[in-house]
Amino acid sequence: MKCFGTTKEEYELCEKQNDETMEYLLPTTSTRRTFDYILVADKLDDDDADQKGQRQKAFLHELERKHISIVKIMHDDKVFFGLRAPKEIFEDYQYLLKVSDSCNWCGEAKGCVSQATRIRIINFILYHTFINTGEDLEELMMKGVFETVFCLHERKKQKQLRKNWARWSGLFTGQPVNDVKSYFGEKVALYYLWLGWYTMMLVPAAALGLVVFLYGLAFFNTNPLIKEVCNSSTIMCPRCDNRCTVWKLSDTCSYAKVSHLFDNEGTVAFAMFMAIWATLFLELWKRHRAKHVSQWKVYDWCEEEEELILAIVSNPHCSPKQFRHSYLRTTLVLILVTLMLMIIIGLAHALVVFRVVAAALLSEGNWEFVRDHASSVAMLLGAVLHYITIQVMTRVNRWVALKLCNIEKTNSFAATERSFTVKMFTFQFFTLFSSLFYVAFFLGRINGHPGSYVRIARWRLEECHPSGCLTDLFIQMAVIMVLKQTLNNIFEFTVPWLKQCMSRNKVKKLQRKCGYCYRKACRNEQEGVDPCDICKLRDWLRNYHLADSNAFSLFNEFLEMVIQFSFTTIFVAAFPLAPMLALLNNIIEIRLDAIKMVRLERRLVPRKTNDIGVWTQVLEAIGVLAVIANGLVIGVSSDFVPRLVYRYRYGPCATGGSNTHCMQGYINDTLSTAFMGHPAVQNDFIPKQMITESGFNATECSYRDYRSDEDYKLTAQFWVVMAVRFAFVILFEHVVVVCKFIAAWFVPNSPMKVKNDRLHDKMARLKEELRDIKRSISTDV
Template identity: 55%
Template sequence: KWARWRDIFCQQPIEKIRCYFGEKVALYFAWLGWYTYLLGFAAAVGLVVFVAGITVFNSSQVSKEICEANDTIMCPLCDQKCPFWLLSDTCTYARVTHMIDNEGTVVFAMFMAIWATVFLELWKRQRAQVVTNWELYGWDEDEEELAMELINNLQHEPRRYRHSYFRSTIVLLLVLLMIVVLIGIAHALVIYRVVATALFTQSDSEFFREQANLVAVMTGAVLHYITIVIMTKINRRVALFLCDLEKPRTFSQRENNFTIKIFIFQFLTNFSSLIYIAFFLGSPSTFLPRASGRWGCHPSGCITDLFIQMAIIMMLKQTISNVVEYLVPWLAHKIRKRQKRPKKKHLVLGEEEEVEDPCKKQWLSNYQLNEVNIFSLFDEFLEMVIQYSFTTIFVAAFPLAPLLAFFNNLFEIRLDAIKMMRLRRRMVPRKANDIGIWLQVLEAIGILAVIGNGLVIAITSDFIPVQVYKYTYSPCMKENNTAIDCSTGYINHSLSVFHIKHFEGLCCRYRDYRNDEDYSYTVQFWHVFAARLAFLILFEHVALCVKLIAAWYVPDVPLSVKNHLLHEKHNNLRKELRWVMLQEVLRVTMQD
């Protein structure tokens, strides 16, 4: 019943999963179900914000000014063979940009920062409740491993803790080298965009010439996804090699070390290109007219490029990756089953007998399933944690991320159930009372989400420049006229003038705040810069304070669990004291 598609909206039988697969697998599905449940609230808010953005698609004053700027000549976007262009040519792109980049985005980014904290705090409560029912709240994994070793061999001596500064230095240098390689791959993806835009601009097709930037962004996102697929396999091998160099004492320590390394590598593989697009690609170049040219984002800004990139990567990961993730074990199972068809006579314990017993048929059927991978559960966790990063870190640029993640997880739970029940042999059950180091990883992602969304709004978005214009330079500040939109005139205010020396009297515009004479920064630039910095500091401090307050307000352990543990301790101490007192009475009696 658990592995059926028609029960996709039904609650998971966590207790039965625990009895069959063990606590470690059951806690994964309990966490995934809880994450999906709370993700529904974030998805609903994100959808409302996105729909609200659609309502201003045609009514935004800023996009109206861009669409009506038929006489605003913009500077060429490259050094050679690039023509002048009209600002109105970017009308559609500008409307999409301001559909994403609005006041609702800022509110949603703050909401997701709080949601991430509340989700983790509520999960801690849920986990405490579950493991208390399993009587594993105070369970110690190291003690369990030592006990198992002693059961196998009473003369067993535990492996001692060891530390080598030489090995640690080598591992650190190799990790840094791998990080440099991953950052280099991100730069290569950006260079691809530059080259692709140039090639599409010179194409014979009118569509490719007009939409060169958009096509380059979309094909770059597909290439980024292919890079993620390839580098995932390489990252795993490198992480395993580094773990072997460290020589961890126990399996759990090895698993934790591997988790940290593979997450760092996968995070950079998935996000280094997005980080570069969001925070570095749109920075002005030294050639003033080309400040928003091919070496940067679209003239309307980088936030739409970020939106497109995230949308394509998430959709590809949630369609192709899930299909491959299911088809590969399914095909392997079919091939394995065909190669090992049971005959009429089957050798069991050295005797020929017909396989007619239903139990033996079931045993044979289970044996024909694919061998389980020791990292199969780890891979599921890693996939969900990377998705959690997409859902929280750049949500200011892609409000639909929680919605896509929510629908994906509904299918993910059933896909994982089908793989575990029908396609793979059962894992060796392992005890656990938490999701382990993944909890620390999720908490780190929550902090990165605050920093990332704050930087997106402060640097990538046009939210701050528009607000500075509204409350400093707009007609509303000069004329007490409430009938006019306060953002009227923002586009002309945000464009600087470049005088073309070869053609007297001719000039073009570009996005920046510079003087016409010496091209130095204007007062407006420093006002916007100070506002960006102030907003970033204020946003991050407020969000982090709210996270701390939420973490304090929501206790990690429910009162029922605390009282239950207190009652157990009280009873255990009472029994121990009674036993001690009985022994003392017996000792005194014997002496008498």
């Protein structure tokens, strides 16, 4: 009892030197007890005592029938119930686990049960205990009978994790995955294992993306396309009706320079690399996972058997929950999912309308800078509005996904979790990417041309910049990625941190009372007493005031990272710096999540698993979609194919022998001319729109398209470019898909060492079973 002081000053000095004061103060006798779970309820007044009080007593009585001991402590307007299960429950669990088909006891000695295992079992018992009205704990909490339920952090292990892992100074150090597994369970450990592997694999992707960016930067000033735009005297057609006037192509010199940074020859190679990288990442992750789950002895773990074992431990007379399938329910869910996706796509259309209207109104404004850059400002405002829409729809999507899972009535928690994951990811994917798909594949392609513009109400649709449409996609992605990752991380950390700061003073007051209680017990030589109620309550309150954690806590982290993976792979051709941003974010994300889980949130229920679950299939689907999307971005959205066609068919070098640059004249070749005197055009532009800033009255203007100047029909060059575009997309996708299959075949899912170790373990287990049987027979004889 080194921390016993005779004065208040001595005790506080010792307390300051050692954050684990309770480890010294608590008696190390057999009477010292830990608690598996804490139930919290409000103190009941006279009006609620009958209904809520009876339900509360009924639930506690059911727990006592299962031999769970309960300690009740009152504090202010709250009632705390400390729950502890007897060792017989865990002995039953160990035996059933041993005789199951997937014998996978996690290396713990017989009779020795870790606190993480205790918490997992008691959590199942709590949520599968019903009172005589048929209500379970979840329903009782919804009706206010209990306020909350949580498991306790282990102070000693918590401090060790804070020291070795959950600290900002360890940004570039490894993760103690085995310690995380022992404390939070295999499910959380596999999340951090996956996140660490994903972050490490981002290093080569980020380096190559940076090289592609630097490649565009190296030829920044010598590129003939940029020079052609910057030195051009071409007069372009008005971008909107009424207030917009003609403008010079050279006005967009800066835009053309930015566009070339992300739309160059290196982009094609980088997109192919990222498609193959996604496959290699998944295949190598499977090997990495296999090595750790084999070490943790959960390689053959089966979630069905785990739930059956827990159900028997909770209630020996239980019956298995039958598998059910209803075509009516499935059809209803499918219809509702389709309706939800239609609403999300409708919101994307609303964003398009907003951008069209915003561009038109800004072009009529009084600020010269905003008026001159109306399209770019509208694009930026649309991206910010898209981010706000994402934040709102995230909450709506979660609510809808939960309701759909309730309609399905799955037979287990794991099945519900899988169903919810697929639905929630689908909704989130469409929420985030529907607007991006519009920018990538529809912007500037459905707006029409002079004489036949497409309008929404009275406003014209947006047009692509003469330097290409890829920069618009880049701006949209950059705003969403930076805003989403930065603001999400800020809110994730600050909210639980502020909650902890506000509750710290209350815990410190109880800590001083607890120290006085133990000093008095020591002076009276009462070494065999249980901890006083104040000391128990201090630890319970410390955990109670932490931010709540539930089954969605880990799901949210996975969803955030998988959405980031989608951004990093699907439209990487438009944003080569996406892997670099993802890498920088993940380095911070690992420590932020660790600090949040260890220090700022209640302890997550440790759950057993041997994989990241349905997320593996989601990542594989994203890898396939990345091939399709990048092929379309390069073939359809990028100017790579038109530049290729111009170089080898229509440019100065097409016939050979030219001394000029092969891309000389490309910009003018992509422009068509509209004449004011033409009957099809004269109604689109009023005379004042054709007056330049210098006062010159233009009689013709240019626009981006391959059309004849006489009848405005598509030229032969348009169809040649279109044919090459489709040929490139087909060739790109087939080549990359073949490379993906070869990579998946070449890399085995499990290392040979893991397979051999499993064989040895199985043989050793079978031999042990045979010895036990022979020993039992000889004893009987």
